[in-house]
Amino acid sequence: MTTQPMRTPTADGVARAAAKIAELLPQTPLLEAEVNGAKVWCKAESLQPIGAFKIRGAWHRLSDLSAEERARGVVGVSSGNHAQGVAWAAQRLGIDATIVMPVDAPQVKLEATRAMGANVVLYDRPGGEDRDAVAQRLIDQSGATLVHAYGDPWVIEGQGSAGIEIAAQMAARGLEGPSRIVVCCGGGGLAAGLALACPEAEIVPVEPEGWDDVAHSLASGEIQRVAPDAPPTACDALQTPATWPINFAILKERCTFGLSVTPAEVRAAQRFAFAKLHLVLEPGGAAALAAALAGKLALDGRTAIMLTGGNTDPESFARVLSGHD
């Protein structure tokens, strides 16, 4: 996309984003939990005002726009959490926001985005319509700035601010920073940001089964796309067809492997978060925890697990709680 900014995200940018965000939002809690006998540190980004970490990148991006750019508005593309992040930041800064969302986005996310004053344009995800093309048409018409959900240096830096908080919260408990951060992964914006924020930590991206294009990209060394016949997934927030070069350039240097989790593993993680942490997690927000619970990686006392979002319908969550699988 011609309007895509091409600068490289940096650790300094993450630090600057973290300082801006600290003025605006209290730290989300870093909750201790025991997983398979090991102590882990759960970063509850589901407790952000919009129920997801996406508020970080959106705020860093929008608050850095010039007055002229602000006047032309912004366009976001998202299944719902980035949508709410952009809508929240835009409302606060007085910027017009248009969000391109799939027709099958969760109802709660559509409603919340509209409630924050954003204009929502739907596209036909199940029918294979290209969301980036829809966004580009809007940008061509208005001159608005694209705020991509992950392929944007400001967005990557903003998401990374969560890693700055984790390191500070662990230090306050007398611990070195995280040895490893297990992170729910869609396009790889958060994973890349955390890699910049925590240079000593191993970054482990976790994706839904069949949507593990980042894992395959890491294994092959080149960006891979999700197969056209990928199975349906409840993890709508992680349902991205491919990562972008700006993300992959960071991830391939810092991730040795990626993991995938099954629908049953995700539901088990949602139930664990309910019972042990008293948190509501959406399926995509529970993927990293699911991998840990399923024993898919070694846990030491300095492993951080990102709980990335909590925007789910009550009916879906009730079914998860009632399920016996």
Place this chain on the structure above:
Amino acid sequence: MTTQPMRTPTADGVARAAAKIAELLPQTPLLEAEVNGAKVWCKAESLQPIGAFKIRGAWHRLSDLSAEERARGVVGVSSGNHAQGVAWAAQRLGIDATIVMPVDAPQVKLEATRAMGANVVLYDRPGGEDRDAVAQRLIDQSGATLVHAYGDPWVIEGQGSAGIEIAAQMAARGLEGPSRIVVCCGGGGLAAGLALACPEAEIVPVEPEGWDDVAHSLASGEIQRVAPDAPPTACDALQTPATWPINFAILKERCTFGLSVTPAEVRAAQRFAFAKLHLVLEPGGAAALAAALAGKLALDGRTAIMLTGGNTDPESFARVLSGHD
């Protein structure tokens, strides 16, 4: 009870408890929410390690015991959250703990208490057995120290430490302390502690319909008991027959009135916390929020609402989420 310590809880005691607790437990978040168009501040005590604020008073009490007292053990009486608080503190300090719990306590609370190593003695609450008498027999046998769930100066001071955190968290956002604290109320330990912690705040206790003995006590100026034919309530944590003089001495000076909430109002608050805050609240933990949502008191921008606990069975919570009442 002869072993009941008779000193008066003090604001200095609250400050000392807060300092001890700050060394041990991170602050629970103070989450912003919009209730009926007004901004309120929700103190998420459901995110404590035991899922409830009761960890505060139990820690202050047990950590102040002498070596000799510790060796004789402690006895607690609780439907479940205080039980877990005492069990958690006892395990950490290497003290034997016996908890007198009702046979109809929620299964999750019984299991969690036992999992922390406490010895659980059941009593027949539905049959009218007197739990304090059961506890007294145990104390007569062992010389253990009673850790009452609310009628204890250390417990009151410890619970009050939440108010110190609220004031600090509001100050960090440039606000004066809370003008009013709306608080779920069983025996009145938390309400009394908050009154000591925040001398400028109005304290509004909220009880389940039919279990509003504190409201009646405030109205009449004398301690009233719950009627023998009180209706069943899902708010097991607030199901106390009467407050104690040590609590009421504080409450009658600081509370002008108490409120009660219906089962439907409590369920609506649980659903609100799910959807807007992404928190799991047990019925008794949602009572204060229920009163605010039901429009039972005026809200200004400095009203704090205590979300006191999140220990609920998945089946019960799923029914609440699915309900249409």
